[in-house]
C-alpha cells in the first residue's frame with residue numbers, strides 16, 4: 001500500500017544494506033497506544049499497578065518487539081525484491097503497518113509471488129520461534145492460555161510478553177494473507193492469476209476486484225466494531241478498508257490506461273518532422289530564425305549527420321552577451337543534462353509515462369537506431385493516445 005494519507009514527513013531511524021528504515025508521526029501513535037494498553041495488561045497480570053516499573057518495562061519491550069517484527073516482515077519483501085532486480089529505497093512504518101517502497105512492478109508472476117510471500121514467511125518464522133520458546137519454558141497448556149491472553153495463576157511477565165508477541169505476529173500473518181489486493185494475500189492472488197492467464201492486466205483487474213470487495217467488508221466490520229465500543233480498532237479497520245478499496249480502484253484504472261497503450265510504439269504517435277537547429281548555428285541566428293519565428297521555448301539541436309546533441313533553451317541563450325552571440329554556436333550552449341532527454345522510436349509508449357524528462361520539458365526527443373533525431377513526442381500527443389478510442 002502506498003502513501004495515500006500523507007507520505008510526507010518521515011524520520012530515518014537506521015539503514016539496513018542501503019535500505020532506509022523510516023517512520024512517520026502516525027507510527028508513534030501506535031507505539032504509544034501499545035505501551036499504554038500493555039502496561040495496564042501486564043499490571044493486572046502481575047497484580048501490580050500499570051504505572052509501576054515491571055509492567056511498564058514489559059510494555060516498552062513488547063512495543064520494541066512489535067516494531068522489530070514489522071521491520072523484519074518488510075525486510076523479507078525487500079530482500080527478495082532486491083535479489084530480483086527491483087530497487088527498494090525506503091521501508092516506511094506508519095499507522096497502518098509497514099510499506100517497502102519498490103521502484104517498479106515485478107516483471108513476472110514468479111517474482112511477484114516470491115516478493116509477496118516473503119513478508120508473511122518471515123512473520124510465520126517469527127511466530128513459530130516465539131511459540132517454541134514459550135512452550136519450552138512453561139509447557140504447552142500454560143503457553144496456550146498465555147497466547148489467548150488469559151490470565152493464569154502462575155503467570156510470569158516474560159512468558160506473557162513472548163505470548164503477546166506470538167499472538168500479534170499470528171494476527172499480522174492472518175490479516176496480511178487475506179486476498180485483499182494490494183495487501184500481500186491479494187498480491188499472491190494476482191501472481192497466481194497472472195501465471196494461469198499469462199496476462200498481467202487481467203490478473204490485476206481480478207485481484208483488484210477482490211480487493212475492493214474486501215475493502216468494503218473492512219469498512220463494514222470496522223463500523224460495526226466501532227459501535228460495539230472498540231472505537232480505535234473500529235476506525236482503524238474502516239480506514240484500512242478505505243485505503244485498500246481506493247488503492248485497488250486505482251490499480252484497476254491503471255491497467256485500463258496501460259491497456260490502451262499496449263503494443264503502441266513511440267514511433268507510431270510522434271511528430272516525425274521536428275524542427276531542429278544545426279549545432280553550428282550561431283546564437284543570434286538561432287534566436288532570429290528559430291526562437292522568434294516559432295515562439296517555442298526550446299529546440300532540439302543536431303549535428304551535421306542529424307544525430308541528437310541536446311536541447312537549447314531560449315531563457316538560457318538570451319543571457320549570452322550581445323557581442324558574443326555572433327560567434328558562439330548553439331552546440332556549446334546546450335541545456336544541462338538535456339542530452340539524455342531522448343527515447344528510442346521502438347520504445348513502448350507505456351515507458352514514456354512517468355519519465356522524469358517528459359515532465360521537465362513536456363516532451364521527449366525520439367531517436368532512431370543510430371542516434372539520429374527521428375521525431376518529438378509531446379505531452380499532448382501522449383494525452384491523445386491515452387484517450388479512449
Ligand SMILES: [Zn+2]
Nearest residue numbers: 119120176184
Ligand atoms: Zn507484507
